[in-house]
Amino acid sequence: MKNSIVPRFATCTIEHCGKPAVRALSCAHCESHLCAKHQSRQFHRCPSISEANDDEVEELISRIDKSELVQIASTLNEGKHCTFRPGKHVGDGAIMGCPNYHAWIDFDDGEKWLVRIPRSDFSSIPATLVEYFVSSEYATLKFLETTKVPAPRAFGFGFLSDPANHVGVNYLLMQALPGNPYDSSIATGNQRNRVLRQFAGILVEISNHPFKKAGSLLLDRNGAFEVAAVASHRFITLGRYGPFRTDADYFATIADQHLDLIADGQLYHTYPKEAFLFYQLLRQHNHELCSNTSGNAFFLKQVNDKGDHLLVDEEHNIVGIIDWQFARTVPACEAFGPSLLTADFQTLYSRNAGVTEADRELFRALQDLQRADLATYASSSELVRRFHIGFARGLSRDDVCEMVAGVLRLSSPRAQDMDMNLWFSQEWANDQGDSCYAQIEDLEHSSAHEAFP
Template sequence: MGAINLHLELVFDDGISWMARLKRRNTSTPPAAVRPYLIRSEVATYSFLKKETKVPVPEVFAYALDSNNPVGTGYILMETIKGKNLLSASPTNGQLSKVLAQLAEVYQELYRHPFPLMGSLDTPGSTNIGPVLHDLMADLALTINGGRNTRQLVAFPGPFINLKDYYCALIPRILHLIVVGELYPFWAVDAFLIHRFLFDLLGQWSEDIQETGRFYLRHFDDKGDHIMVDEDFNITGIIDWEGAYTAQKTEAFTSPIALWNPEEFFSERKTLSNSELEFAQLLDDSSHGRADHPTNINLGDCVRLGKIFQRFRICVGYTLYDEDVENYRKAFMGLLREFSIHHEGPWEEWKAFALKKYSGDEKLACLLKREG
């Protein structure tokens, strides 16, 4: 059971096993109006990977988009991938190296299938790229039906021609949700200042981080439990493609979260873990030539240079719990250094600077008044 999905194994009389992936209903799941789009996009992603690539994924046998069915919720029926997920398997260094060599082949395979836009696959059996299916990007309208309030999906923005345009659409939405109390309720001022500054920072993005024209499918939640392995640490499948989207090369081929050193990542340093360095070396074998412009760097260098994209992704819309706030601040301070904004002081000093910088912002004034 995950935060959003519940999984049940269905075993038939002949020994064949299917997996039922059911949408849960709780405070962690996206709005009901968004869930059908997530299911359809996930099925479209599996369909593409199964038909067009050599990436090992389960076959989808049937699905329902919403709760209007005998099961009572949206679901996907798919092939069961045998084995353990990599996180629970606790590999030794040698076993992890074996997995990384196979994962490098997966990255190389995904690189062979570029898309023209940044977005999500939206139609099973098609390679059409639609909007990025991020729940914070959903335009919802409140409707009254029989005296009952419901939220209907109006649209998702996108697809986008580059990463900058995506963040230009996402960050203002997050700022609004912070102000109305739907995001970061206990750290509203800190989160507002960070997102307000990051929005301004978009104007300073240079061409080398605004790639256009070629985008690659990226797993949304690559923390390690998406990789299934057998007893010999052969990859048997890569699962959980919900929320997958196409990203520019330098973001698409950064290292998976599973390889991060959390202590280093949530710091102000750029240090890569030993596993990341090993993975980058494996990807060097897929060399596509080094050049001054990052769109021409090889996949290994995407890992070496990827912290800027990883930190930006964590800082924008990050699910923040009380115990995480210090790590969140550290990730942001590290991001400033990625952009060569050398603020050498502690967080408190930067916050004082930001409060002064945005002292005329009415939304910030509202938050400061609310927090007393």
């Protein structure tokens, strides 16, 4: 079921170690990639795994050949004159997306473009994967131009590795849309319902464009859209995988990759046993995810859909959907089912699983649009949302146990009052024959059990 050779993003830089580095936890401060064992304070004493800092952004901006970029933008826009304006990256008005730096291209007639530059601080993310994000997002935006889904138009992109690219960085040029990011935590009930009702209309439009495979979009040499490998996911801890022709393959492969990476010490090294059992449980309930999808049609989804991907005007009209970097075509249950947009973030990381009031509002909106088929997904099971949450940084072992309990409750109502300690010890004992068992026991003993910084 699982791979014997697990691909790695990087190898531990401690001399003679040779073990795979934990993904997404490379240290830019001392420029080290560290394995599960060497992540511990005993071996690594930097204050914390640093987020982007001003120095890094200044360095990135200094590498951009602005006159070259402005020249390209002008050529792409009928020779209109334009100027480069750096985006703020701290404080109010910050437009730093987490893995990207954004700046503006201002045309003299008032037209505005955005230039999106993947950040290139010291990390273990392979350069080819970063370039894949750029080309896939470009193809996705180009595809969206052929639909009624409101999204920025894309104008051009360049790869750092391309000798003909003199801009000095990877970049993607796109339309800058007006509006502000939607924030469900401060929206009134009426505003939220207004957004969800419009979003239902967008889902109907997306349903009109089915694909035959699950994966991320690329443009082939003839300029035709093709579904290629999936472009990682929102935490960028996976590489490229797929594409897939069936729902079952898609979900199973995602779960299997996590199981392999956890056992290999590349993911969730502070709670490997609990994380492994979480994905094993999801793997076992794969059929429940697949059973409510009709046929093997796949639909485009913006996967970083916490709500701020929707730009809204002052009346809460959706102006556009942004941030398509990890977009992919997904099974219907994922495209139209419970998502981060309709999640209740108070309960998402707890055992209190189930559809939310926002899920039900989306259900009603889809029904009102005469799309009972899509509405069924919106209110069916939260399992698909739980499948894709993943473990964000900062979660404790207890948080992960709660999330396992949540998945158990979704698949078995009798699990409500289950003794989780008993469940974990029984399940783990059942895994003794699994090839990953010894690896994870080894990780449990070798790595310090401290929470992610």
